[in-house]
Amino acid sequence: MPELPEVEVTRAALAPTLAGASVLLLRLGKPLRWPLGCPPQALAGWRLGAMQRRAKYLWLPMAPPGSADAVDATVPGAGPGLLWHLGMSGALQIAPDGPTGAHDHVELHTTAGLLRLTDPRRFGAVVWTDGTPGGAVDRLLAGLGPEPFDAALTPQRFHAALAAKRTPVKAALLAGDLVVGAGNIYACEALFIAGIHPATPCRRLGPARAQRLLAAVRQVLGAAIAAGGSTLRDYRDPHGSAGAYQAQRLVYDREGLPCTRCGTTVRRRVMAQRSTYFCPGCQHG
DNA sequence: AGTTAAACCTGGTTGC
């Protein structure tokens, strides 16, 4: 479900609320994708810093009870904290006090309110680390590609990364090796905007098309963040609102409809195990 | 080494 834009919208809404608060109680429901990694009661009294994002992960830096100093905004995984992932159907909300729902599998009671992770499919996770290198959090963060809005990711570097791969470009985008953040919706959209056929082998993309693809990824992710993300089904921002970007989709879920650019019928093909929507008329291999 | 399938889980929609 949530791709980078939805995760970023969630982060932006939660960070100001949670920063400076303290943990009162952590309650777990049904098991999620990965175990928490510590006894939930061990987190009582820990203080929270400003939530950050890396790829589709959220990082909540924490500090032990005691000191009154502000919690350092550590690089994700570098100090103590909780790493969150929304999986396919997860949403985080600061909930008003109310009954725990059937799909509320993590409830972090804090001095700033109750943070709930609602995740029907339970592909999401919350993982604790004390900051010791080599743990579960480190392993999850290791090997992630560059952030899409990192200035260090130049068109030249992006092209060089493409040139080293022979997989279909759609699969490479989903894998996050070239750039993180684009999931199935935004990978389809970015390839459409760039006019590139999703089955094109990465190495076939020259400097000009590489530059166009990187710009398209940035454009679609940026526009989706500005629109509050996409809500196909489950996604809600921390205020409970749905995203609006799905109304701006150009190809995703438009199988059989005319291409918004050239009128050719949009097709759907399963690639990298995911439904891939593209226009055979104006996306070239 | 690099690419592809299977697995995790629930619920909504589609088709017979």
Place this chain on the structure above:
DNA sequence: TGCAACCAGGTTTAAC
């Protein structure tokens, strides 16, 4: 109406 089959925003792990 009932039920089976298929589909869904992600990522790890095991298998060719």
